[in-house]
């Protein structure tokens with residue numbers, strides 16, 4: 001049964017959490033999209049979908065419980081999205097898994113390496129495969145991959161994170177090489193900065209307090225990128241004219257130097 005009776009364009013936010021994921025969802029919904037929110041935790045998804053519906057009208061957000069480490073889970077969610085909302089016009093692959101305090105290779109288990117790489121990379125491959133056929137059939141589609149500094153630099157302590165993010169960057173370039181000519185605009189966004197979400201935002205604030213840097217607490221926006229400001233970039237990429245498509249873009253808050261550890 002269609003839950004998108006007005007046939008609005010559809011965005012799938014894969015890895016929909018309270019940071020970049022929700023902000024991107026809200027940005028596109030404000031422009032007339034319906035959003036499919038994909039993540040593992042039902043209560044968080046439900047709260048997010050209800051909040052978006054309350055702010056933008058009933059039926060603008062639906063959630064799909066998905067574990068990106070499993071191909072069947074990804075396929076089943078995208079099949080439900082197609083049945084309930086219609087073909088996906090914009091895919092944002094936003095999930096990422098890392099430790100805040102990194103560990104050396106010898107202290108990193110194979111299980112963690114596998115699990116995190118599935119989230120950082122395999123889920124993106126599977127999600128891309130799910131949306132491409134319909135995008136190609138309609139001759140257009142946007143696929144945006146959320147990257148990180150770890151996608152460009154292999155820093156100590158990030159062995160279970162960085163290889164997957166490197167791969168994600170490569171995947172984005174390959175999508176471009178294989179499908180751009182057929183109307184698919186893929187872009188990789190290098191988030192080279194801490195984001196003011198729950199995890200890193202909260203951790204940064206605690207660090208500043210511990211280290212006696214209260215001035216940073218009064219000037220948060222120049223140290224932590226705001227999810228809503230980042231979401232503006234995703235919208236900008238999606239709405240670029242065909243004569244001027246960006247394939248990769250980096251972003252950081254004003255006082256964050258190039259190549260942060262994220």
Ligand SMILES: NC(=O)c1ccc[n+]([C@@H]2O[C@H](COP(=O)([O-])OP(=O)(O)OC[C@H]3O[C@@H](n4cnc5c(N)ncnc54)[C@H](OP(=O)(O)O)[C@@H]3O)[C@@H](O)[C@H]2O)c1
Pocket residue numbers: 014015016017018019020021022038039040041042044066067068069094095096097119146147148149191192193194195196197199200201262
């Ligand atoms: N936060 C930063 O400072 C920062 C800096 C640089 C780059 N980035 C990149 O930006 C992206 C978004 O970061 P964010 O912190 O703003 O996150 P977010 O959008 O708040 O949430 C991402 C969501 O991904 C979901 N996810 C994780 N593993 C999953 C799995 N196996 N299956 C399904 N969903 C899964 C999580 O929800 P569930 O746990 O409910 O599944 C999480 O809430 C990530 O790719 C990250 O690498 C972030």
